[in-house]
Amino acid sequence: MTRQLTGLALYDKTAQDAAAAVIAAYSTSFGMASRLLGPRVRPHVRNVYALVRVADEIVDGPASAAGLSPETERIVLDDLETETLTAVERGFSANLLVHAFAGTARECGIDAALIQPFFASMRTDITTHEHDAASHDEYVYGSAEVVGLMCLQAFVNAGREHPVAPADDLVEGAxxxxxxxxxxxxxxxHADDANGLGRDYLGLGAPGQTRASVLDRIDGDLAAASAVVPRLPGDCRRAVTVAHDLFAELATRLRREGDAGARVRVPDPVKAVLATRALLGFSPRGARA
Structure with missing residues (x-):
């Protein structure tokens, strides 16, 4: 007979369920990959995803559609950052998604050094509409690389009594x-960002900045990341392989189809094949066709 949860245990479980609902609603690809994580790690990655997704939504349309001005969006985002940092310190938040993230951060060693750059990049979306190479790299670090590092902290530390620092090669791969x-x-x-949000993250058309050069950079990053996947804990490798291979497939299709205008996607049967490969223990595949 299963014991019914009460008190803080029930609150923790409800917060984790809320985070799982966010990833299920917003991302089929990451949702599929997260299901391949072992139970030790899965809720932590969902908790990370949920918080960063909500922060992203503040600056990517829903808040504006609700009538918020850019100045008010900034206030809401700042409040979310403050609540997140406070919850990591206290171990509790009245915001279920923040509470779920804080539990993961405290167990897995995610601190302000990773949290603050993420929110800094989100604030950039309110104030900066065109990026050069330097601002692109800074934005990508805060908006994506630190999220990978948060997940890596969970991969390495979930279930540990005291978190440890991941190896340097794993950090580089993440x-x-x-x-x-x-x-x-x-x-x-690219088209939706330009037409709907007035943003240009890549500066395409600047000297040396073409679709081909961006895809070359993506291929190099994917290759470097794939090299360290075998060094990840066993209950994480399949999920990371699926996520890697989904984006490698997208890169292949982006290269093949050119700037056709339609948003490139991976069909469900292809996703199923990639998931099967990962389940069978295959290594991450290359990005090129």
Missing amino acids: RRLGAAFQDVNFLRD
């Missing part, structure tokens, strides 16, 4: 995989 994911999304969403 950063480069996060950067590849972000640049793929920038290419996929």
Whole structure:
């Protein structure tokens, strides 16, 4: 007979369920990959995803659609950052998604050094509409690489009594995989970002900055990340392989189809094949066709 949860245990479980609902609603790809994580790690990655997704939504349309001005969006985002940092210190938040993230951060060693750059990049979306190479790299670090590092902290530390620092090669791999994911999304969403949000993250057309050069950079980042996947804990490798291979497939399709305008996606049957490969223990595949 299963004992019914009460008190803080029930609150923790409800917060984790809320985070799981966010990833299920917003991302089929990451939702599929997260299901391949072992139970030791899965809720922590969902908790990270949920918080960063909500922060992203503040600056990517829903808050504006609700009538918030850019100045008010900034206040809401700042309040969320303050609540997150406070919850990590206290171990509790009245915001269920923040509470879920704080539990993960405290167990896995995610601190302000990772949290603050993320919110800094989110604030950039309110104030900066065109990026050069330097601001692109800074934005990608905060918006994507640190998210990869947060997940790495969970991979290495979930279930430990005291968190430890991941190995340097794993840190490099997590950063480069996060950067590849972000640049793929920038290419996929280039038209929507430009027409709907007035943003240009890639500066396409600047000297040396073409779709081909961005795809070359993505391929290099994916290759570097794939090299360290075998060094990850066993209950994380399959999920990371699926996520890597989904974005490698997107990169291949982006290269093949050119700047056709339609948003490139991976069909469900192809996703199923990639998931099967990972379940069978295959290593991450290359990005090129």
